[in-house]
Amino acid sequence: MDFNLSNSSDHPACFDISSAKLDSMTVSELADAMEEAIDLMTEEDYDPAIIDAYLDAMDRKSLISGDLDTQTSYDDFIEKIQSVVSIETPRSQHQAPKPFCYMLRTGLVAALITACLFGSLVIVQASGIDVFGAIANWTESVFGFGSLPSDETPNNPSVIAHDMGSDTQTIPEGLQEFQLALTERNIPMQVPKIPEGFETIESELHIDPATNDIDFYARYMRDSNYIVFILNQFGGSSSRVYEKDGLEVEVYEYAGVTHYIFNNVTNITVAWCTDALECSIATDLDSATVKELIRSMYEE
Amino acid sequence: MIVKRKRFISLFMAAVCMFLFAVPAFATTRASIQINQYDMKVTPVAGTLNIYFSVVGNNGMDKIGCESIYVYEKSGSRWVLTDSWDEDDDGMSRTDSAFKTNTIYCDSEAGVEYKVVVTIFAENSAGRDSRTRTIYVTGR
Numbered sequence: 540m541d542f543n544l545s546n547s548s549d550h551p552a553c554f555d556i557s558s559a560k561l562d563s564m565t566v567s568e569l570a571d572a573m574e575e576a577i578d579l580m581t582e583e584d585y586d587p588a589i590i591d592a593y594l595d596a597m598d599r600k601s602l603i604s605g606d607l608d609t610q611t612s613y614d615d616f617i618e619k620i621q622s623v624v625s626i627e628t629p630r631s632q633h634q635a636p637k638p639f640c641y642m643l644r645t646g647l648v649a650a651l652i653t654a655c656l657f658g659s660l661v662i663v664q665a666s667g668i669d670v671f672g673a674i675a676n677w678t679e680s681v682f683g684f685g686s687l688p689s690d691e692t693p694n695n696p697s698v699i700a701h702d703m704g705s706d707t708q709t710i711p712e713g714l715q716e717f718q719l720a721l722t723e724r725n726i727p728m729q730v731p732k733i734p735e736g737f738e739t740i741e742s743e744l745h746i747d748p749a750t751n752d753i754d755f756y757a758r759y760m761r762d763s764n765y766i767v768f769i770l771n772q773f774g775g776s777s778s779r780v781y782e783k784d785g786l787e788v789e790v791y792e793y794a795g796v797t798h799y800i801f802n803n804v805t806n807i808t809v810a811w812c813t814d815a816l817e818c819s820i821a822t823d824l825d826s827a828t829v830k831e832l833i834r835s836m837y838e839e
Numbered sequence: 840m841i842v843k844r845k846r847f848i849s850l851f852m853a854a855v856c857m858f859l860f861a862v863p864a865f866a867t868t869r870a871s872i873q874i875n876q877y878d879m880k881v882t883p884v885a886g887t888l889n890i891y892f893s894v895v896g897n898n899g900m901d902k903i904g905c906e907s908i909y910v911y912e913k914s915g916s917r918w919v920l921t922d923s924w925d926e927d928d929d930g931m932s933r934t935d936s937a938f939k940t941n942t943i944y945c946d947s948e949a950g951v952e953y954k955v956v957v958t959i960f961a962e963n964s965a966g967r968d969s970r971t972r973t974i975y976v977t978g979r
Binding site for chain 1: 852869870871872874875876877878879880893895897898899936937938940970
């Protein structure tokens with residue numbers, strides 16, 4: 540054997556297993572020496588007595604006492620940990636959870652879910668799908684009671700039968716024909732009471748011979764102020780689109796009808812839908828006047 | 840490990856909520872100085888496409904109506920232009936008015952697919968604004 544000698548003898552120091560030497564070594568020195576001895580020994584010259592001597596020496600120096608008590612050790616561990624951090628004693632099985640913490644946690648989860656759902660609804664609404672209302676839907680730029688511009692599905696029948704042309708007409712004449720058309724269709728006559736001073740500039744009535752649906756338009760002016768009243772009868776779903784700006788849509792309930800008031804740059808539009816009738820008023824008057832116009836339609 | 844997972848889920852949910860609330864703010868604001876409302880429909884009846892348009896301006900417009908109508912017929916995988924109208928054709932537009940409504944009739948064949956592109960407009964001293972709708976129908 541070609542041992543790497545560390546002293547004057549023929550054998551390496553790790554093979555010196557005298558009690559005096561081993562007792563003078565620390566546990567880590569014993570472990571290192573035993574490892575060195577194992578490395579140097581081969582199958583032919585393996586001496587288990589050397590390993591046993593090291594193990595016995597380490598046993599003698601071990602700090603672990605022979606009478607190890609698990610409960611005592613655990614208690615010691617808890618005591619040491621408690622000196623560093625405060626530890627809650629385990630909750631008894633019969634102890635109820637703290638109501639405040641439980642409510643707080645539940646409330647937080649509910650708030651998060653609500654926020655996520657609301658955010659989703661706003662996105663869906665902004666993309667043009669009706670969520671908040673059963674009828675109306677709108678985006679930042681358009682309003683409608685049916686499909687909005689992104690929808691390219693085929694539309695409902697509508698054919699012009701009667702066009703009164705671009706000639707300016709007086710509203711009594713237009714209204715008479717309009718009223719007759721409504722009566723024939725059992726539709727109640729509900730038009731806004733136009734404020735004093737406004738004059739009829741133009742009106743137009745269209746009747747679709749195929750569907751018998753009607754379209755009515757009237758424009759009134761007083762100085763630079765204007766009011767445009769539009770009524771459209773439709774079968775199926777509406778495809779009319781109203782332009783609007785980014786301001787909020789105001790929902791105004793009156794006489795059991797939901798009216799939607801919104802802005803379009805310089806004018807205010809109010810739109811509402813009853814059965815198969817879609818009506819709207821566009822004006823440059825203020826919101827309060829628009830609400831007066833709405834209320835005037837339902838006066839007896 | 841459980842605490843880390845809970846923190847991650849909380850952060851993820853907060854990020855999702857912030858994203859959901861932020862997206863609507865990026866929606867484009869368009870509106871229109873000239874156009875108040877509009878509607879375009881195409882109804883196929885026997886041998887004809889009824890092309891309806893309606894446009895209402897914000898008060899009186901210098902000119903208002905339908906700027907153009909293009910009717911395409913599907914031929915194989917291509918769309919071939921078969922008919923068209925512009926704003927100066929009969930019934931397409933009018934001057935000094937707040938609204939214009941009309942129906943344009945176009946010949947069609949049963950079973951043939953059509954693409955109709957309708958553009959309405961309103962014009963005043965501030966300029967012209969228009970909206971386009973593309974409608975697909977099958978002839979009857």
